[in-house]
Amino acid sequence: MKIAFFSTKSYDRQSFEAVNASYQHELTFFDVQLNEKTAVLAAGFPAVCLFVNDTADAAVLDVLASCGTRLLALRSAGFNNVDLQRAAALGIKVVRVPAYSPYAVAEHAVALVLTLNRKLYKAYNRVRDDNFSLEGLLGFDLYGCTVGVVGTGKIGMVFARIMHGFGCSLLGYDAYPNTQFEAIGSARYASLTELLSNSDIISLHCPLLPETRHLINTSTIAQMKSGVMLINTSRGALIDTTAAIAGIKSGKIGYLGIDVYEQEDELFFQDLSDTIIQDDTFQLLQSFPNVVITAHQGFFTRNALENIATTTLSNITDFERGQSLQNEVFERPPAPLKAVV
Structure with a gap:
């Protein structure tokens, strides 16, 4: 499957390329953040992989959908940067890595x-x-x-x-x-x-x-x-x-x-x-x-990077094969103010 990666660094490429030897997806890495201006780079990629500071709001999702994107794969646990309601309306599935380390x-x-x-x-x-x-x-x-x-x-x-x-x-x-x-x-x-x-x-x-x-x-x-x-x-x-x-x-x-x-x-x-x-x-x-x-390095261990790459590529493989998405993210109704997970 063709996958466009945004906000990538050398360590992202190394970890994903190593793990991808077992999956054989077609990986393309972009250094730039995903936003409304850069979303067009994903044209022709059915899967887009993004990180914590990428933007996947309604405007970005509209561009991605028009470019043929059907899956957003978050290589993170958090998903606050994605408009889940708009993604669902556009038929774009969203998956994440709930527990990398x-x-x-x-x-x-x-x-x-x-x-x-x-x-x-x-x-x-x-x-x-x-x-x-x-x-x-x-x-x-x-x-x-x-x-x-x-x-x-x-x-x-x-x-x-x-x-x-x-x-x-x-x-x-x-x-x-x-x-x-x-x-x-x-x-x-x-x-x-x-x-x-x-x-x-x-x-x-x-x-x-x-x-x-x-x-x-x-x-x-x-x-x-x-x-x-x-x-x-x-x-x-x-x-x-x-x-x-x-x-x-x-x-x-x-x-x-x-x-x-x-x-x-x-x-x-x-x-x-x-x-x-x-x-x-x-x-x-x-x-x-x-x-x-410190600059968001809490996740940054070799163990976590390997787990992130493995779970992300596994999520994408499940989508490609039409299997159930174990790590799919759905829109959730607002919780009461006291709710802290």
């Missing part, structure tokens, strides 16, 4: 926790400058801390188990409780308000849906402990960045570690080191000494 993302979240707590980014740079002072590097024991896990799906569960291993107490919040979560030591579910007000560390592991957009906002930040550590490895728009900046300035947020950013589509996955970043909000975030930002 929960360990990769969960472990990256823990890495952010440790980096922020023990000021590893400062310590590394100091030692390289032959500065061996410990001033300003004071951290705290994770043992005995309360960790709030917002979203107890596959990634949230792995993160919870790791933090339990450090000796942390666990609070969970999820619209669809997972019985396995409360089997982790003394872990228990709580209301969002209780989780926010009692957690020393809060980590977000939920999808971006209309009801979860800006879940972290001025109101919810006000409910948090002063000096709380906030981690986000899920989707950038879960956090209202302006509200988070205000929280950092007031001291309510003592540490912020993010692998995602709500305006990241103009920044991440490209080298902008020789340019002037025009996003003033992002530049302000970068200026804080208690903020660590």
